[in-house]
Amino acid sequence: MDFKDYYAALGVSESASPEEIKKAYRKLARKYHPDVSKETKADEKFKDVGEAYEVLKDPEKRAEYDQLRKYGARADGSFEPPPGWQSASGFGSGGYTEADARGFSDFFEEIFGGGGHGDAFSGRGFGGAGGGYRQQMRGEDVHARLALFLEEVFHGCEKKVSFTVHEADQQGRFRPRQKTLNVKIPAGMRDGQHLRLKGQGSPGFGGGEAGDLLLEIELAPHPTFTVEGRDILVTVPVAPWEAALGASITVPTVGSKVSVKVPKNSSSGRKLRLKGKGLPGKHPGDQIVVLQIVMPEQHSKDAEQLYQKLAEAERQFNPRSKMHL
Amino acid sequence: MARKDSVLTVDVADSGVTFSLREMCERGECHAEMVLKMVSYGIIEPIEPAASDAEQTWEFDLAALMRLHKAIRLQRDLKLNLPGLAMSLDLLDEVESMRRDIARLRQQLRHLSRDQGGD
Numbered sequence: 001m002d003f004k005d006y007y008a009a010l011g012v013s014e015s016a017s018p019e020e021i022k023k024a025y026r027k028l029a030r031k032y033h034p035d036v037s038k039e040t041k042a043d044e045k046f047k048d049v050g051e052a053y054e055v056l057k058d059p060e061k062r063a064e065y066d067q068l069r070k071y072g073a074r075a076d077g078s079f080e081p082p083p084g085w086q087s088a089s090g091f092g093s094g095g096y097t098e099a100d101a102r103g104f105s106d107f108f109e110e111i112f113g114g115g116g117h118g119d120a121f122s123g124r125g126f127g128g129a130g131g132g133y134r135q136q137m138r139g140e141d142v143h144a145r146l147a148l149f150l151e152e153v154f155h156g157c158e159k160k161v162s163f164t165v166h167e168a169d170q171q172g173r174f175r176p177r178q179k180t181l182n183v184k185i186p187a188g189m190r191d192g193q194h195l196r197l198k199g200q201g202s203p204g205f206g207g208g209e210a211g212d213l214l215l216e217i218e219l220a221p222h223p224t225f226t227v228e229g230r231d232i233l234v235t236v237p238v239a240p241w242e243a244a245l246g247a248s249i250t251v252p253t254v255g256s257k258v259s260v261k262v263p264k265n266s267s268s269g270r271k272l273r274l275k276g277k278g279l280p281g282k283h284p285g286d287q288i289v290v291l292q293i294v295m296p297e298q299h300s301k302d303a304e305q306l307y308q309k310l311a312e313a314e315r316q317f318n319p320r321s322k323m324h325l
Numbered sequence: 326m327a328r329k330d331s332v333l334t335v336d337v338a339d340s341g342v343t344f345s346l347r348e349m350c351e352r353g354e355c356h357a358e359m360v361l362k363m364v365s366y367g368i369i370e371p372i373e374p375a376a377s378d379a380e381q382t383w384e385f386d387l388a389a390l391m392r393l394h395k396a397i398r399l400q401r402d403l404k405l406n407l408p409g410l411a412m413s414l415d416l417l418d419e420v421e422s423m424r425r426d427i428a429r430l431r432q433q434l435r436h437l438s439r440d441q442g443g444d
Contacts (some may be wrong), residue, residue: 026403027407029402029403030403033398033399033402033403034398035395035398035399036399036417038424046402108426127443128350134391138351138352141352141394143391143394191425192421193424194387194388194391195387196342196387198342211352214390214391214394216391221428221432222432222435224405225432226429226432226436228429233433234436235433235436235437292437
């Protein structure tokens with residue numbers, strides 16, 4: 001078992017005052033809250049910070065921890081509590097706590113007692129619509145994010161989703177369990193859209209109904225397309241003469257291609273709308289082709305002469321007239 | 326500790342599902358007064374806000390349920406009061422939408438500069 005340095009987790013010294021510890025905790029809790037932070041592993045950091053505070057805010061637990069820290073930690077970072085160790089402050093067995101202790105580390109559980117995962121009777125028995133029945137409890141809803149590629153969103157797909165549910169054991173203590181589902185995602189989901197999988201969250205307790213799995217779709221960036229609402233945008237390069245004379249060009253769509261007519265005399269940035277070629281659904285979006293005029297890296301002598309002629313023929317045109325130049 | 330489940334295939338058909346006030350309380354593990362306060366602070370809204378006097382007929386959509394969960398987590402973990410909670414959630418929404426916009430615009434810029442040979 002690894003030794004947990006709670007002082008390091010909160011970024012305070014061993015001699016920190018209770019006020020300093022509280023302040024550090026509040027700041028870090030805001031910073032790493034999984035609903036606020038976009039940092040990777042924010043939830044782990046948030047848990048570590050919460051666990052550290054749970055111990056250091058309590059003078060009794062802190063004193064016990066300090067003692068163990070002095071004698072129990074080994075040079076290689078591993079940890080074994082002294083033989084016969086028993087916490088006087090106690091956590092799970094009757095000890096009341098505000099903290100949601102599910103998910104505290106094995107280290108915590110070893111030191112402060114078996115209640116480290118919370119239990120069905122004290123941890124979350126309050127509330128509920130009826131309030132009275134604490135023996136029967138609905139399982140909790142579980143949130144998970146699911147990142148999808150545009151191709152998957154466009155065509156629909158089958159995806160493996162892994163998440164953690166909390167399951168009460170025979171003693172009524174919650175234990176985390178990894179769960180994996182194969183989920184069929186319909187075509188046309190949008191970035192940030194929510195999905196519910198009924199009964200796939202944490203199991204209920206004492207005959208209570210299971211919670212749901214609530215999925216939030218996250219769309220991964222695509223190298224060619226961008227998505228705006230239900231519309232799919234693509235920038236398509238055209239040659240100056242295609243833009244000037246009009247042309248029939250081939251443009252990519254998700255997973256295929258389509259022929260598009262570029263109107264005569266098109267400027268860079270002109271948008272061509274392909275109806276119904278956006279994200280599928282009851283009201284399918286459009287694909288929007290944005291024209292981008294590009295130059296060859298080098299012109300031939302012939303081409304340069306032709307441009308020279310063009311410059312003379314179009315002498316009247318001032319592309320910067322709107323800038324009053 | 327982690328036992329692996331057999332893999333199930335689930336068809337996602339009911340994202341148009343709604344939840345009553347009672348179901349919201351049960352799922353959010355909170356009292357009805359809490360949900361009512363959240364509605365009055367504009368943190369969540371029933372699908373048809375017109376019927377604001379008839380709480381028993383309220384129905385909430387999935388987005389409202391997920392927002393309720395989020396609000397309760399934030400309140401529990403950061404000890405926010407309701408006005409603070411309402412403002413935090415609004416600001417978080419704004420940050421989220423700006424993050425999405427920036428990501429999309431950056432991507433468009435990348436596509437443009439690539440087409441210009443600048444990438």
